[in-house]
Amino acid sequence: MEPYVTEAIDFALTNGLIKYNPQFKLTHAPFCLSPHAIQPRMLEFLVASTPVFNELMIKVGSDRELLEETLGPVARTDRFIGSLLDIYRKTEISHHLQISRNDFLLSINGSQAGEPKQVEFNTISNSFLYLTQKMYQLHKYMENHMCCRGTLSENNTLNDSVAMMAEIVRYYDVEDACVLMVVQHAEQNLFDQRGIEYKLRQEYGIVTIRKTLEEIAESASIRDGHLWIDGRVMALTYFRAGYTPADYAAEKAWEGRVVIENSSTVKCPSVGMQLAGAKKVQQVLARPRMLERYLSESQASDLSRTFAGMYDLDESVEGQLAGELAIRNPDRYVLKPQREGGGNNLYDQEMVKAIQSMSMDEQKAYVLMERIMTPQEQSVLVVDHVSEEASTVSEIGRYGVCFFDGQSIKINKDSGYLVRTKAADQNEGGVCAGYACLNSLCVEAP
Ligand code: ADP
Ligand code: MG
Numbered sequence: 001m002e003p004y005v006t007e008a009i010d011f012a013l014t015n016g017l018i019k020y021n022p023q024f025k026l027t028h029a030p031f032c033l034s035p036h037a038i039q040p041r042m043l044e045f046l047v048a049s050t051p052v053f054n055e056l057m058i059k060v061g062s063d064r065e066l067l068e069e070t071l072g073p074v075a076r077t078d079r080f081i082g083s084l085l086d087i088y089r090k091t092e093i094s095h096h097l098q099i100s101r102n103d104f105l106l107s108i109n110g111s112q113a114g115e116p117k118q119v120e121f122n123t124i125s126n127s128f129l130y131l132t133q134k135m136y137q138l139h140k141y142m143e144n145h146m147c148c149r150g151t152l153s154e155n156n157t158l159n160d161s162v163a164m165m166a167e168i169v170r171y172y173d174v175e176d177a178c179v180l181m182v183v184q185h186a187e188q189n190l191f192d193q194r195g196i197e198y199k200l201r202q203e204y205g206i207v208t209i210r211k212t213l214e215e216i217a218e219s220a221s222i223r224d225g226h227l228w229i230d231g232r233v234m235a236l237t238y239f240r241a242g243y244t245p246a247d248y249a250a251e252k253a254w255e256g257r258v259v260i261e262n263s264s265t266v267k268c269p270s271v272g273m274q275l276a277g278a279k280k281v282q283q284v285l286a287r288p289r290m291l292e293r294y295l296s297e298s299q300a301s302d303l304s305r306t307f308a309g310m311y312d313l314d315e316s317v318e319g320q321l322a323g324e325l326a327i328r329n330p331d332r333y334v335l336k337p338q339r340e341g342g343g344n345n346l347y348d349q350e351m352v353k354a355i356q357s358m359s360m361d362e363q364k365a366y367v368l369m370e371r372i373m374t375p376q377e378q379s380v381l382v383v384d385h386v387s388e389e390a391s392t393v394s395e396i397g398r399y400g401v402c403f404f405d406g407q408s409i410k411i412n413k414d415s416g417y418l419v420r421t422k423a424a425d426q427n428e429g430g431v432c433a434g435y436a437c438l439n440s441l442c443v444e445a446p
Contacts, residue, residue: 123277130195157416172235213256309370
């Protein structure tokens with residue numbers, strides 16, 4: 001192996017760019033040693049669009065009519081969405097924090113070649129706040145040893161999000177109040193979460209309590225509106241679980257979710273925001289004139305440029321036509337259920353079989369999305385101590401922090417990025433799911 005690769009692995013292990021592998025052995029997070037080049041105007045556009053997308057999503061999360069209309073039909077066959085919708089119906093819209101991530105692929109489809117197209121807007125459990133900042137630090141350290149087609153774009157995602165979390169705890173204004181981190185039982189990406197916890201403690205003196213939804217059901221109570229756990233008030237509840245049905249395998253987990261939603265703890269995110277991030281909602285927002293309900297004409301026009309084609313599969317003429325098109329051209333579409341966390345989408349013949357075998361009601365819980373074709377580049381990938389050069393594509397996520405105090409948006413800004421680079425022949429994009437490598441952005445000369 002080349003010495004600079006060994007040096008990069010040492011940097012990763014020394015500085016916490018680490019994760020557990022599926023066998024729960026410690027390893028470095030998979031990373032790329034070829035920063036992804038982006039044109040300055042493209043980067044500026046993405047950064048500027050973060051607060052606008054955040055504002056849109058906050059408004060959508062409070063729009064009961066839209067969520068009911070859009071997700072009601074999905075809930076008929078998707079029990080998970082149905083259960084979240086039930087909780088949403090019973091809770092008030094109050095203060096909540098959004099740590100969002102808006103994912104894009106640069107498209108080489110059709111007339112708008114080279115433009116960013118939105119893959120999805122994530123509202124819950126956005127990971128890599130810690131690891132992506134470490135990735136940038138590794139690249140900064142290795143800058144002179146790598147092939148970099150521009151200037152590295154600074155990335156302080158962890159600093160910005162943790163500062164925001166600390167600000168929320170101050171706003172909540174209860175002495176010694178803590179952060180509750182809702183977690184899964186076994187977490188391969190543990191250190192990404194620990195990085196947040198340690199920074200909150202070391203820089204802001206704030207304690208974080210880690211619990212699963214089931215443990216919360218057993219230990220939480222509401223007193224004077226506050227969420228109490230182990231004799232402490234939880235100012236902020238930060239979800240790193242709760243986004244997948246597996247987190248609610250035991251019915252008791254739902255009790256944990258309900259107690260959180262019924263208390264005055266600041267949720268990150270609230271159940272409404274989680275629902276706003278559903279892929280079906282993304283599809284509905286891409287319909288003509290939808291964005292204008294929430295944004296100015298010029299904001300709506302800017303954001304809509306990033307939408308790829310998304311279609312219903314249902315009994316309508318358009319729905320039938322979309323299904324037929326996908327069956328005839330499977331390589332041009334991807335079929336998505338209302339799930340998060342990677343590995344759930346259907347491609348190629350699997351997609352065709354699913355469309356042909358589902359009932360009309362089942363189809364309503366899916367979104368058919370145009371496949372975004374992305375330019376390929378040669379990159380050095382380092383996975384589990386082995387490096388290889390591969391033809392790759394990259395997905396860019398912009399993080400945003402946004403605080404809604406129950407009346408209006410108080411803070412709203414872009415807070416850094418995630419780049420995931422994967423082999424060009426790989427459909428899915430998750431880092432911990434084993435598909436992609438962490439990367440950084442470098443800005444090309446204008
Ligand atoms: P999840 O909620 O599981 O992350 P995504 O919608 O982000 O679902 O899809 C997972 C991955 O699949 C993405 O990271 C991306 O690599 C790929 N993908 C999703 N949608 C498209 C699309 N329209 N075109 C090309 N690739 C896509
Ligand atoms: Mg995704």
